[in-house]
Amino acid sequence: MEQNILDFGVNYDDDIIKEIAELIDCGHICFLHTEQALVEYYPKDIDLFYGESNPWQDIIDKVAGDQEHYIRIEQMSxxxxxxxxxxxxxxxxxxxxxxxxxxxTLRRPGPFRHFKYQVEQSAYREAWFDFKSQCNIDWVRLQLADHGV
Known part of the structure; x- marks a missing residue:
């Protein structure tokens, strides 16, 4: 398996990059620990779902307490x-x-929902998932590069 060796001396293999890409595609905010190659995450809209009884609080506190070693990785706009x-x-x-x-479809209101429906009902379904997955992987790599990683 090909590995990416980054400036911090830690090997971030393609599996870690792919894991982060999949998590952000599912609506999570991800954090990569730069020394341990550890991925932490929680839902982007966490306050809407959990309020004060937040099951993700331990992860939020862990990342907040060690911000110098975590890189935040978010979804595309x-x-x-x-x-x-x-x-x-x-x-x-x-x-x-x-x-x-x-x-x-892309010119009409609600393009995301309508595009998804059309593509998922078509012969291009798998091609779309592969394309979108690769774009998310490239997006994660770009964010890491922006942090000098």
Whole structure:
């Protein structure tokens, strides 16, 4: 397995990068411990779900108490996620009819929900998941690079 050796002297293998990418895709905020290659996470909208009885409080406290060793990794913005959909349509959809349909979907209200429904009902379902997964992996790598890692 290929490994990425980063400035901190810790090996972050592709499995860690992929784990973080999957977690942020599921709506979590992730933290990577730069010395131990340890991933911690909690839901992005934690206050909406748990209020004062927060089962994630131990992780929040752990990360807050050691901020110098954790890098925060978040989801793409809505704008960036929209660009991923546009890139998929432009570069991965070879059916002209389906491409036109998706382009129209992206111009209408509620593009995320409608795009997801259309793609998941199509022959492009797996290609979309693979493309989106790779974009999330690249996004994680970019955030790590922005932190000098």
């Amino acid at each position: 809505s704008f960036q996620s929209f660009q991923v959909m546009e890139d998929f349509v432009a570069n991965k959809v070879d059916s002209l009819n389906f491409r036109s349909s998706l382009e129209e």
